[in-house]
Amino acid sequence: xxxxxxxxxxxxxxxxxxxxxxxxxxxxxxxxxxxxxxxxxxxxxxxxxxxxxxxxxxxxxxxxxxxxxxxxxxxxx
Numbered sequence: 001x002x003x004x005x006x007x008x009x010x011x012x013x014x015x016x017x018x019x020x021x022x023x024x025x026x027x028x029x030x031x032x033x034x035x036x037x038x039x040x041x042x043x044x045x046x047x048x049x050x051x052x053x054x055x056x057x058x059x060x061x062x063x064x065x066x067x068x069x070x071x072x073x074x075x076x077x
């Protein structure tokens with residue numbers, strides 16, 4: 001097998017691929033459009049799930065002195 005024949009076939013198939021609209025659309029335009037949209041979607045999902053506030057944990061305090069009990073239940077502002 002000669003190198004010039006291989007290069008000729010490679011060049012011919014490359015030109016044929018570049019002429020095909022569907023190949024150009026799938027390999028160039030579609031990723032240029034879809035990847036930014038996918039990234040925006042993922043950012044929105046992470047922001048929505050991160051901003052959901054969980055209720056604060058409930059703590060039971062037993063046997064505290066009165067002064068400390070008042071501070072814990074109604075903290076000063």
